[in-house]
Amino acid sequence: MFESAELGHRISKEVWDREVPPLREALLDAQYDLATARFPVVLLVAGVDGSGKSETVNTLNEWMDPRHIQTHGLDEPSDEERERPHMWRYWRMLPPKGKIGIFDGSWYTWPILERAHGRIKTSELDQDMGRIARFEQMLIQEGALVLKFWMHLGKEAQKKRLKGLEKDPLTRWRVTPRDWKHFEMYDTFRQVAERSLRATSTAEAPWIVVEATDPKYQRLTVGKILLERLRARLDQPAPAAPAVRTLPRTSLDSVNILRALDLTKRMDKKDYEEELLTLQGKLNLLIRHRNFKKHALVLVFEGVDAAGKGGGIRRITQALDARTYRIQPVAAPTEEERAQPYLWRFWRNLPRKGKVMIFDRSWYGRVLVERVEGFCSEADWQRAYSEINDFEDQLVRSRSLLLKFWLSISQEEQLRRFEERQATPFKRFKITDEDWRNREKWPLYESAICDMLERTSTEIAPWTIVESENKYFGRIKILKTLVQRLEDEL
Amino acid sequence: MFESAELGHRISKEVWDREVPPLREALLDAQYDLATARFPVVLLVAGVDGSGKSETVNTLNEWMDPRHIQTHGLDEPSDEERERPHMWRYWRMLPPKGKIGIFDGSWYTWPILERAHGRIKTSELDQDMGRIARFEQMLIQEGALVLKFWMHLGKEAQKKRLKGLEKDPLTRWRVTPRDWKHFEMYDTFRQVAERSLRATSTAEAPWIVVEATDPKYQRLTVGKILLERLRARLDQPAPAAPAVRTLPRTSLDSVNILRALDLTKRMDKKDYEEELLTLQGKLNLLIRHRNFKKHALVLVFEGVDAAGKGGGIRRITQALDARTYRIQPVAAPTEEERAQPYLWRFWRNLPRKGKVMIFDRSWYGRVLVERVEGFCSEADWQRAYSEINDFEDQLVRSRSLLLKFWLSISQEEQLRRFEERQATPFKRFKITDEDWRNREKWPLYESAICDMLERTSTEIAPWTIVESENKYFGRIKILKTLVQRLEDEL
Numbered sequence: 012m013f014e015s016a017e018l019g020h021r022i023s024k025e026v027w028d029r030e031v032p033p034l035r036e037a038l039l040d041a042q043y044d045l046a047t048a049r050f051p052v053v054l055l056v057a058g059v060d061g062s063g064k065s066e067t068v069n070t071l072n073e074w075m076d077p078r079h080i081q082t083h084g085l086d087e088p089s090d091e092e093r094e095r096p097h098m099w100r101y102w103r104m105l106p107p108k109g110k111i112g113i114f115d116g117s118w119y120t121w122p123i124l125e126r127a128h129g130r131i132k133t134s135e136l137d138q139d140m141g142r143i144a145r146f147e148q149m150l151i152q153e154g155a156l157v158l159k160f161w162m163h164l165g166k167e168a169q170k171k172r173l174k175g176l177e178k179d180p181l182t183r184w185r186v187t188p189r190d191w192k193h194f195e196m197y198d199t200f201r202q203v204a205e206r207s208l209r210a211t212s213t214a215e216a217p218w219i220v221v222e223a224t225d226p227k228y229q230r231l232t233v234g235k236i237l238l239e240r241l242r243a244r245l246d247q248p249a250p251a252a253p254a255v256r257t258l259p260r261t262s263l264d265s266v267n268i269l270r271a272l273d274l275t276k277r278m279d280k281k282d283y284e285e286e287l288l289t290l291q292g293k294l295n296l297l298i299r300h301r302n303f304k305k306h307a308l309v310l311v312f313e314g315v316d317a318a319g320k321g322g323g324i325r326r327i328t329q330a331l332d333a334r335t336y337r338i339q340p341v342a343a344p345t346e347e348e349r350a351q352p353y354l355w356r357f358w359r360n361l362p363r364k365g366k367v368m369i370f371d372r373s374w375y376g377r378v379l380v381e382r383v384e385g386f387c388s389e390a391d392w393q394r395a396y397s398e399i400n401d402f403e404d405q406l407v408r409s410r411s412l413l414l415k416f417w418l419s420i421s422q423e424e425q426l427r428r429f430e431e432r433q434a435t436p437f438k439r440f441k442i443t444d445e446d447w448r449n450r451e452k453w454p455l456y457e458s459a460i461c462d463m464l465e466r467t468s469t470e471i472a473p474w475t476i477v478e479s480e481n482k483y484f485g486r487i488k489i490l491k492t493l494v495q496r497l498e499d500e501l
Numbered sequence: 502m503f504e505s506a507e508l509g510h511r512i513s514k515e516v517w518d519r520e521v522p523p524l525r526e527a528l529l530d531a532q533y534d535l536a537t538a539r540f541p542v543v544l545l546v547a548g549v550d551g552s553g554k555s556e557t558v559n560t561l562n563e564w565m566d567p568r569h570i571q572t573h574g575l576d577e578p579s580d581e582e583r584e585r586p587h588m589w590r591y592w593r594m595l596p597p598k599g600k601i602g603i604f605d606g607s608w609y610t611w612p613i614l615e616r617a618h619g620r621i622k623t624s625e626l627d628q629d630m631g632r633i634a635r636f637e638q639m640l641i642q643e644g645a646l647v648l649k650f651w652m653h654l655g656k657e658a659q660k661k662r663l664k665g666l667e668k669d670p671l672t673r674w675r676v677t678p679r680d681w682k683h684f685e686m687y688d689t690f691r692q693v694a695e696r697s698l699r700a701t702s703t704a705e706a707p708w709i710v711v712e713a714t715d716p717k718y719q720r721l722t723v724g725k726i727l728l729e730r731l732r733a734r735l736d737q738p739a740p741a742a743p744a745v746r747t748l749p750r751t752s753l754d755s756v757n758i759l760r761a762l763d764l765t766k767r768m769d770k771k772d773y774e775e776e777l778l779t780l781q782g783k784l785n786l787l788i789r790h791r792n793f794k795k796h797a798l799v800l801v802f803e804g805v806d807a808a809g810k811g812g813g814i815r816r817i818t819q820a821l822d823a824r825t826y827r828i829q830p831v832a833a834p835t836e837e838e839r840a841q842p843y844l845w846r847f848w849r850n851l852p853r854k855g856k857v858m859i860f861d862r863s864w865y866g867r868v869l870v871e872r873v874e875g876f877c878s879e880a881d882w883q884r885a886y887s888e889i890n891d892f893e894d895q896l897v898r899s900r901s902l903l904l905k906f907w908l909s910i911s912q913e914e915q916l917r918r919f920e921e922r923q924a925t926p927f928k929r930f931k932i933t934d935e936d937w938r939n940r941e942k943w944p945l946y947e948s949a950i951c952d953m954l955e956r957t958s959t960e961i962a963p964w965t966i967v968e969s970e971n972k973y974f975g976r977i978k979i980l981k982t983l984v985q986r987l988e989d990e991l
Contacts (some may be wrong), residue, residue, distance in 0.1 A: 015955045018761045020751050028755075134624040141631040205960045211892050212956065214883035220955065231753055263512050263520075263721055271508045393704035400699050464504045465710065466702065470695045 016163040021225035035074045043243045061172045062223040069395040070230045096409035102358035108352035126203045140210035147240040153352040157216040162223040166239040209239045241322030277481035290490040291330035297497040304365040305413040311373045316446045317428040319331025319479045336367035396466040401488025418479040506653040525564045532732045534581040543603040551662045552670045552713040560720045575606025585852040586899035592848035597840035616693045630700035643842040647706040653693035767971035780980040781820035787987040794855040797901040801863045804908030806936045807918040827856035886956040893962040902955030908969040924975045
């Protein structure tokens with residue numbers, strides 16, 4: 012894979028002087044067109060040490076309007092980053108639509124290093140590359156143009172480069188003992204990089220290997236390819252949504268997981284109040300347990316309108332210190348959020364260790380309201396199931412505790428609660444025309460909910476279905492489940 | 502994921518009697534439409550032991566025209582199969598366009614069993630599932646409708662089923678000690694199956710989990726879903742090829758891997774003849790070496806017309822017993838081959854252990870002639886690079902020795918050879934008008950060849966580029982490379 016980048020590619024000063032000015036002009040034009048075209052460009056600059064990655068990144072910033080470029084160097088992860096799933100830092104860095112995000116170092120860096128140092132196995136490297144391929148696929152399906160450059164130096168060329176830098180007093184500081192240590196591992200790195208590139212070179216986002224012996228050749232090549240791909244994408248008509256067949260739920264009997272629930276389960280007020288106090292006491296102690304600091308707690312509440320999500324959440328937060336938790340009510344996305352992949356607004360709100368994040372509605376909106384109301388294409392929500400499972404897998408692997416509650420009530424009980432809300436002045440704000448409209452789509456929602464439970468109730472992140480016809484019963488079930496889970500984990 | 506299939510779904514005899522006759526009729530209609538619609542249906546029936554998989558498969562065969570169904574039970578692999586890559590048996594079984602292939606057991610069976618028994622790690626299971634997901638993606642992109650049914654029984658239901666079968670003297674034989682052993686491992690199997698299904702439930706080929714407690718419910722559900730999906734696909738207009746941007750090769754200098762070759766390398770006739778004899782002698786011994794029986798040898802010869810592929814191949818086969826090797830000249834695909842994914846014709850020709858298969862041109866036609874001549878869409882050849890890398894990865898993991906030779910000559914030397922062929926009566930058959938036409942497309946081929954070498958020269962299966970301007974030099978380099986590789990491996 013690297014042979015073509017070991018041929019001693021170079022260009023003369025004349026070519027450089029002739030080619031650069033028109034390239035800069037064309038890049039600037041493309042950049043301004045991008046601002047209105049509303050898709051993001053994700054540009055990775057990866058490669059071996061001393062291959063001029065940051066110089067190339069600087070050149071791109073110099074050639075273009077840096078106000079519309081977001082450049083990210085890969086430093087050591089911050090404490091903020093260390094306490095969240097590995098990919099969190101990259102999600103924070105994703106460019107919004109209309110902008111170019113340049114990554115000097117990327118999500119490839121860590122797995123390649125880990126494998127080269129023998130800290131993970133080949134099968135684990137493949138696991139990581141599979142996750143990365145799915146992540147990039149998601150970016151592409153959300154509209155991003157993904158360009159991946161691998162800066163390559165042959166072994167001899169790298170040695171020469173490091174020695175050259177060392178000889179010059181002005182650049183000596185740039186060569187560290189770590190660089191020489193990595194050089195000794197050249198063959199290992201080459202092999203691991205080759206395997207990683209092979210696993211992630213897809214038709215939509217192939218790696219572009221660029222020889223790095225001649226900086227002029229290297230920078231001009233990157234600039235020209237960026238221009239070509241960007242221009243091609245800008246001039247291309249918006250792609251039609253891929254045709255995905257509607258998959259009707261064949262139901263031979265009228266049984267489904269919602270209808271099979273026993274909604275007559277109830278609890279009387281006295282028992283409720285007693286148990287509530289006990290459970291809230293336990294919860295309070297558990298959240299202050301010293302082992303809790305090793306985890307982040309993520310709670311997801313979903314359910315039809317008036318199912319009791321707010322009430323259930325309040326019974327939890329009553330037991331918590333206000334500095335510990337945050338509630339994220341999920342409504343229509345903001346402008347900033349609409350300029351990003353749909354999961355972005357949930358990634359940005361992930362809690363640190365020792366903290367509790369409560370989502371009042373969540374990423375499941377994609378396969379519920381967005382599906383039913385047609386806010387996204389069928390292809391979009393069809394792929395969302397596995398994207399969500401991948402997302403939750405990352406949460407769980409970072410030792411977050413994830414609990415998902417589906418609060419279920421009957422259509423009749425919903426009507427009763429709607430009417431009660433309308434009749435009670437201080438509850439009236441809770442009921443809108445939209446709630447009544449949603450109610451008419453009950454059967455469509457039922458299908459969507461059943462699909463959601465089937466596709467996303469996994470061993471690593473199962474749904475807890477809460478019979479909420481009786482509020483007391485529902486709230487106690489939520490608290491019990493939460494307390495039980497914390498007791499198991501801590 | 503399995504909760505919806507543990508609700509005790511069942512249908513009455515009345516529903517069955519009412520629904521089955523029209524379903525059968527509609528299935529038969531769809532089957533006949535399929536014959537002319539020219540896409541294959543790949544239908545997997547997987548699931549826990551005793552979940553009525555084969556009964557369901559039998560029912561489908563009974564309901565439809567079995568002449569257009571190919572049913573495959575998963576027996577122990579034959580010795581033929583054991584000596585080839587794991588997926589070879591399934592490639593052999595793929596249904597051609599217009600037919601339905603039903604798999605009772607599939608490519609999922611082995612990895613799930615291996616993981617449940619702890620013989621592979623979770624990361625290795627994920628590796629396997631990644632490979633499977635890519636394989637199925639390839640089937641879909643080649644046009645197949647892929648339907649995956651998972652037959653599920655809850656733990657109690659499975660116990661009851663096994664006991665029931667055991668009590669009846671007519672079915673007692675069907676319950677083996679292995680079934681009970683697997684039952685003891687129920688929770689493990691469930692967990693492994695869940696992980697596998699989650700990793701491979703894609704938007705295009707999601708798993709469909711079907712409860713298996715009531716055979717009538719189970720069979721009717723499978724039949725109805727098959728009909729729905731098949732009908733939806735038949736009624737859908739042929740999908741437009743996905744838009745993939747043309748990726749021009751930006752070349753700033755005129756250097757590329759072909760032009761960088763030193764084609765002046767030569768060898769005189771006397772040295773050639775001597776070395777030829779020595780190398781052929783070594784090769785003969787190596788192929789008869791007892792360790793050679795552990796491997797299959799696959800040789801790929803590619804190069805422009807008149808580059809000397811035939812001559813190179815003959816110098817190898819001269820050293821071999823005719824029972825050991827086969828040469829597969831690759832020309833236009835046959836009708837049968839055109840009804841299958843493009844790699845099928847190469848899979849079918851993979852050698853057993855201890856045998857040598859020589860491909861005179863190969864699967865690389867996809868990214869060479871098919872690309873340049875427009876015989877496939879750009880999206881098709883763009884994805885072919887990673888499909889080919891996956892294919893070769895499977896060869897190498899099954900301990901096949903794969904050597905790929907690119908024979909390179911200059912455009913001038915090609916002209917000289919063409920003219921010589923035309924002037925020599927016994928060589929004239931080797932030169933056609935097409936050769937002259939191809940020659941005019943030299944620059945397009947050069948681009949395609951450079952891309953191919955860059956994308957598919959991998960650590961596991963590197964290309965050997967052979968400077969063939971001088972035939973003697975080229976032939977000796979081929980033989981030397983081959984002998985060296987065999988000496989290293991045996």
